[in-house]
Amino acid sequence: MSRFITPEKLDLLFEKLESLGLDLLYLSDSESHRDVNMKYITGHPEDASLFLDVRNRQTVLIPWDYQISKQYSEVNQLVNMSDFEGGVIAATIETLKDLSRKENPKIGVPKDIPYYYVRLINDQLPAGEIIYDPNNIDNVLDKLRETKSPFEIKLIQESFKISNTIVDNLEEKFQNSNNIKTEMDLATYVENRMRHLGAMSVGFETLVASSARSWQIHTYPRAHPTLQMNRPGLALIDFGVNAKGLTSDVTLPFVFGKMNEKMKKIVETVQQAHDESVEKLKEALYLHEVAEVASSIIERAGYSMPHSLGHGIGLTVHDSPFVRKKPTHEALLKSWEAVKIEQGMIITIEPGIYEQDVGGFRLENDVVITSKGPEIVTNSRPLFIN
């Protein structure tokens, strides 16, 4: 394996960090705090400290597991924490001091860095300056991940392929008598299928909402051990396949039994919002235009959508960019920027409506923006089960 960021994008990143006057950028990833940029910039899957040495254009990685890093990472310098008494924190401190060649280095951090590391850097380099600048540092990283490289697009194809087989399997399975009784049975079936078809892991914990609770946006537990799947009404399964490091994300909605008028209206509105969003992607310049098409369809029908229309997918299931309406709140508007639709983006389109007395319905597919325009790469569609 190797890092996911391209050499050109890594150059761009260093240039941008230099233009911000930074000497170092510090990133961390740990069990309680995941930062997708770690894997993106180094290839190392998890649990590490990373310095970007801006002047020398060097990446310096301090992993918790040196062997895993030797196998997966692609960096200029790999620090073995066993060389330091006191583990990865001691190794991070020594590396920080070593890389800070002046008394008052400027050290950039992403906005969600655990506060602990900010204090640690302050303690170790009292004359140093922590640079917190989400509008530049975080936005630059997000921007780089917004478009995927040909290598990333190739890797994610396998996730789409497995997802599509599973959608077909589900249709076939539910049209015949089957042994899926509970929400958990359905989650288990789908996860077993993806593993059987070669997935490395789930992209995220499979979410199943039978008609008893599909009106809720989240489900807890994600799939319920005893709630019955086949009860009449609206239901859904939301799953992701991680075949080669990048995840797909699809939601397949179900209608069990006969629809009443209220259900029919929700199903038709969601389908229309889905189809017209995809159409709009072909001609729109900016992502928020697409989100606004879906919202206006849903709102004209008398509902409101409690989540964004979609999001990027990749090394993490909620990657940049987000497919959201232009905000109305003044504070949010201040830092808002329109996101251009660009070749290489991989996004979800997932309109949903959730009504406590009727049920919830969400249709989600993945779209790759190619040189020829948007291409729907997954095959999710509503399943009507009588």
Place this chain on the structure above:
Amino acid sequence: MSRFITPEKLDLLFEKLESLGLDLLYLSDSESHRDVNMKYITGHPEDASLFLDVRNRQTVLIPWDYQISKQYSEVNQLVNMSDFEGGVIAATIETLKDLSRKENPKIGVPKDIPYYYVRLINDQLPAGEIIYDPNNIDNVLDKLRETKSPFEIKLIQESFKISNTIVDNLEEKFQNSNNIKTEMDLATYVENRMRHLGAMSVGFETLVASSARSWQIHTYPRAHPTLQMNRPGLALIDFGVNAKGLTSDVTLPFVFGKMNEKMKKIVETVQQAHDESVEKLKEALYLHEVAEVASSIIERAGYSMPHSLGHGIGLTVHDSPFVRKKPTHEALLKSWEAVKIEQGMIITIEPGIYEQDVGGFRLENDVVITSKGPEIVTNSRPLFIN
């Protein structure tokens, strides 16, 4: 459902926060930053902001999903973010202002809080003071979670029961011919079993290391889709069952085929370290004494253990307390405190040895400290497969 912290412990927490001079304690939990204290103090499973109003002894929760919170949380005040234009951040800001009844409130934060929230609080309350004090704030929270309540101990029993059935199933399965070919097959079998037996979810992603890579401490991917499980040598599976919110954590080691002398020595040393650690738990006063028994056995045999002997389990798989040796590094020693072995603790004992040319072997069981002393509640043991 309800919160997990007992009323007595919540009182203790408020008293301690008051003695630190705090007006508020702020906690957050989100997709990129998990804080087990959120679920512990409120019962709300995930994605929220929480204020502890110290003077008024009130818990104030601002969840991303209000419906989930209504169902699961037990707090004094539940804030509905839909009442605020601008979502949960706007709701958090307004709640913060509302609860800060003086100009310069002291607001405590845990050490791993995303830096974003520290800046947000600073921006909103320039005269307020952020209190970063891991030796008190984090330690108090960790200390409260170190011992489990009778309610928590009751809930986790179901996880132990399912784990134990699975261990027995595995022994039976591997003693007969079976269809487990790859690491992934084994992970799938175990996860299907736990779901069939009523688990809500895995406690953590199941880790399988066949002899090809058992010498590595971590595995990535956690279970490999094609690596063969039955190849001669040392192997292991590390899995956790979450039946009712709390997770078990056991590692079952395998020996496939005939052992050579090197393997035999590792297997015997790990078994001895495991057994003598459990014995030591009966008479020791402090956890580090137990860790030191295991380490000295392993070191006397010529190996070193690259991880701690064990850790607490509960709402999260790596809970407090940690079962570690007394540190030797000066900086670590300064903030170190011996941890007394106390009734209500639930910990893992998991000695392991990893040698690149031989393989890795770890035996892990869970122990509850009862009024009558330590009780091993799981039944993991090495499986010898010919």
